[in-house]
Amino acid sequence: MSFTRVAIVGLGLLGGSIGLGVRAHRHGVVTTGYDSDPQVRARARDLGLVGTVIDDPAEAVRQADLVILCVPVGAMRQAAAAIAPGLSPGVLVSDVGSAKQGVARALADTLPGHTIIPAHPVAGTERSGPDAGFASLFHARWCILTPPDGAPADKVADLTEFWQALGSTVEVMDAGHHDMVLAVTSHIPHLVAYTIVGTASDLEQVTRSEVIKYSAGGFRDFTRIAASDPTMWRDVFLHNRDAVLEMMDRFMGDLSTMRSAIAAGDGDAMFDLFTRTRAIRRGIVEQGQDDARPDFGRGDHDRENAA
Amino acid sequence: MSFTRVAIVGLGLLGGSIGLGVRAHRHGVVTTGYDSDPQVRARARDLGLVGTVIDDPAEAVRQADLVILCVPVGAMRQAAAAIAPGLSPGVLVSDVGSAKQGVARALADTLPGHTIIPAHPVAGTERSGPDAGFASLFHARWCILTPPDGAPADKVADLTEFWQALGSTVEVMDAGHHDMVLAVTSHIPHLVAYTIVGTASDLEQVTRSEVIKYSAGGFRDFTRIAASDPTMWRDVFLHNRDAVLEMMDRFMGDLSTMRSAIAAGDGDAMFDLFTRTRAIRRGIVEQGQDDARPDFGRGDHDRENAA
Ligand SMILES: NC(=O)c1ccc[n+]([C@@H]2O[C@H](COP(=O)([O-])OP(=O)(O)OC[C@H]3O[C@@H](n4cnc5c(N)ncnc54)[C@H](OP(=O)(O)O)[C@@H]3O)[C@@H](O)[C@H]2O)c1
Ligand SMILES: NC(=O)c1ccc[n+]([C@@H]2O[C@H](COP(=O)([O-])OP(=O)(O)OC[C@H]3O[C@@H](n4cnc5c(N)ncnc54)[C@H](OP(=O)(O)O)[C@@H]3O)[C@@H](O)[C@H]2O)c1
Structure with missing residues (x-):
């Protein structure tokens, strides 16, 4: 160097x-x-x-x-x-x-x-x-x-x-392409995580203490991301606005489609999406960008037999 | 027993x-x-x-x-x-x-x-x-x-x-209350994770290989959840439709609000949300429902000095 x-x-x-x-x-x-x-x-x-x-x-x-x-x-x-x-x-x-x-x-x-x-x-x-x-x-x-x-x-x-x-x-x-790629792989995931944790904090039907207790069903993964630094993330959204809005509109459109599938009881549409998403996970684990052990290998229930 | x-x-x-x-x-x-x-x-x-x-x-x-x-x-x-x-x-x-x-x-x-x-x-x-x-x-x-x-x-x-x-x-x-609580703490997080991974798989501007490479920015956490069993999750959404739709509408409303804040460059609204969400994370870690170590303690970049 x-x-x-x-x-x-x-x-x-x-x-x-x-x-x-x-x-x-x-x-x-x-x-x-x-x-x-x-x-x-x-x-x-x-x-x-x-x-x-x-x-x-x-x-x-x-x-x-x-x-x-x-x-x-x-x-x-x-x-x-x-x-x-x-x-x-x-x-x-x-x-x-x-x-x-x-x-x-x-x-x-x-x-x-x-x-x-x-x-x-x-x-x-x-x-x-x-x-x-x-x-x-x-x-x-x-x-x-x-x-x-x-x-x-x-x-x-x-x-x-x-x-x-x-x-x-x-x-x-190119910087422009970077901003588009990171909007998908980082900025939208953070925004979604922050939002869902916010939604869960404000419900009348479900208390905060219930949300905390039963978070092991999936929610807790979002709370980790939503514990990231507020200043850093505010700045990211202020400075990558266009790419974030573009990706957000795609995501919100896809979410509406899934909402319709659930409302219609369209199990095939759900099954199709839930199957397609596995390939990307495989790629991420194969390329060493994540820990393949279940739950990322976290040890919070002192797992004995995890592969 | x-x-x-x-x-x-x-x-x-x-x-x-x-x-x-x-x-x-x-x-x-x-x-x-x-x-x-x-x-x-x-x-x-x-x-x-x-x-x-x-x-x-x-x-x-x-x-x-x-x-x-x-x-x-x-x-x-x-x-x-x-x-x-x-x-x-x-x-x-x-x-x-x-x-x-x-x-x-x-x-x-x-x-x-x-x-x-x-x-x-x-x-x-x-x-x-x-x-x-x-x-x-x-x-x-x-x-x-x-x-x-x-x-x-x-x-x-x-x-x-x-x-x-x-x-x-x-x-x-009560079973009805269970279904509402789990819609928030488990079913919506899974649906959102599946959807965002689906969105990222289908973009023209960003390739799948880029999504995989740069997933460590946040996206990879969602792919873990979105690798869950498709049959199990299809059945969950078919059998908890009303609570899921109700919670989804709350979440989608909150997401639209954040979209407007980003479009308007409203840094205070973002900072406010990003700060509020930390309390729930603290509760989850304190109550032993997650691993407090950064990245859940996953070892995929052979961290030496993590607290
Ligand atoms: N965190 C991540 O996962 C990550 C990953 C990749 C890239 N990044 C980027 O890396 C950068 C730093 O993030 P970080 O996570 O390291 O944040 P951090 O831990 O909060 O560190 C940033 C430091 O910069 C200081 N600072 C603020 N304004 C300054 C100025 N004008 N002159 C000198 N120091 C100043 C801050 O002090 P105060 O806190 O007292 O203001 C703070 O100590 C950000 O641009 C972020 O987007 C972050
Ligand atoms: N996975 C979780 O994180 C989790 C957490 C809490 C609760 N649950 C619930 O636990 C239940 C099981 O989930 P799991 O994760 O254990 O799924 P799993 O690993 O796929 O096991 C389910 C097993 O049941 C078999 N099966 C399907 N229909 C059957 C029938 N009519 N009679 C007998 N066996 C049958 C399946 O065989 P085939 O695969 O060959 O059909 C499979 O071997 C689900 O109701 C799920 O909602 C799951």
Whole structure:
């Protein structure tokens, strides 16, 4: 990897995991870090998420040859403006935001003349903050780079190598296509999970305590996703509006079709859908993107004989 | 437990787990079993899911003091008819079907004069069939009994004790209320998961291979649920139609509200929902109905430092 000094701005789940990942996988690379929250900086120091935590954003990036912005999508512009005075001319600026077209625009506007290659590691958990990070977060996960037209090929190669060193497989795609793909595979699932948990919280017929007790019937899986960080997700929906609305309309249309099938007692239509959906699960398990054990192998009922 | 001879009809995930659970937790109780599928019977014999697998349904229940029907909800009537000739007068007939009003009617119609107390252990995985069962499936899970008016209190107590012996906590409720609660905590989540996976399978803009690759962003959790047995779930939606439609209309209304918030760029409405949904997750984890570790503790990216 040709980067020797990496600066991380935002020391939460993503920033912390990158810092720990670099330490675990790339001895000799120097890391610095900054977070706008003094408490997060203090915690990051205690945990050793990066080599040096610095209290000033411009100073934190001063000697870096790679800067990675790991802040919520809506904070990218502000974070970029804060580091701008410290950036050296040859630096590569990247980020990990979950929506790419909006971030690409914000960074290009704010940092004219700098080389910018946005990225999105498709890896995460429902936890956030400096205590949530771990070095293997990116292992066996995809990282999508969305270089703008004319991005220097050598920098794309360097950034590819960086993410590979953290354990990821890298794919390059257009930012617009990224936003459409992630709308389906991440943003709509989160929105649906948040909504269904909201619906269940507000019923007159069924109490919250009943919802909690009987959640093992399927609902609990949605609550995990719906425990994700509100700021992060608000920003995603504000910054990937068009793709999300397009996918949402498809989904809502399909849901209406299923509603009609249930109302009509059309068992064949249900059986057909419920059979078709198995192929994708098989693909996900085969490609190592999920744990094949029942219940994802979670151990909450001390299973003895699970395959 | 006052039952000494338990007959299990349907030797898949639920029936097999009950058989194994009785063997693990209740020495001296004799179990017999029947399944309409000869291959399942053969496999159940090999695996020792029950003490004796019998090829004839009426024979299988002949000496039982408890019979538990563990077949899909839509097969309950037929299974009850098949065992009717073998039932002894004092037997208690129960079941594990995921919808209760319809099953209660089917069993009452088909087995007049017998004591029937329907039940629903709120425990399961996405796997089905005789190989899917394990003795601890019911540990730390709720089991709901829905005794009809006038059900003998001693039999309710005996059945309660039976499920407690398998590791469950028992709750008694009205069948109609059960169907409403489970519509929210299980049936709608399954329908939504099946639908979203269907939507993602059929897009022009995003390929199936992309959906699989980038599923770690949230989608993969839905595919697990959407890999559940199609026959079981078709039957659930055919037999709990009214409650499912009622809850679905609530959910679809809430989804439209969120759609409007996204279209309007109303970040506050989003932030509000995304914050409210965290309380239920906390309750579920606190009450031991889910694994608190990130990603449910699944080990698919060999996490080192997860809390
Ligand atoms: N979580 C995931 O699963 C996941 C996966 C892939 C990509 N991403 C993306 O990764 C980015 C970070 O997410 P995360 O999960 O790591 O969030 P996080 O754990 O909340 O960390 C973000 C950190 O950035 C800080 N911050 C906010 N504004 C800042 C600014 N202007 N300058 C410096 N620091 C600032 C935050 O401090 P305060 O909290 O005090 O504001 C917080 O400590 C987001 O863009 C998200 O879309 C997340
Ligand atoms: N899976 C869950 O998570 C879960 C949780 C709680 C309750 N339940 C309920 O438990 C019941 C069983 O579900 P399961 O997951 O155990 O399904 P399963 O693994 O598919 O087992 C059901 C078994 O019953 C057999 N069967 C079908 N019709 C029959 C009949 N008339 N007589 C005898 N055997 C018959 C099936 O054979 P064939 O497959 O060859 O037809 C199959 O072997 C369902 O009512 C379901 O709603 C399921």
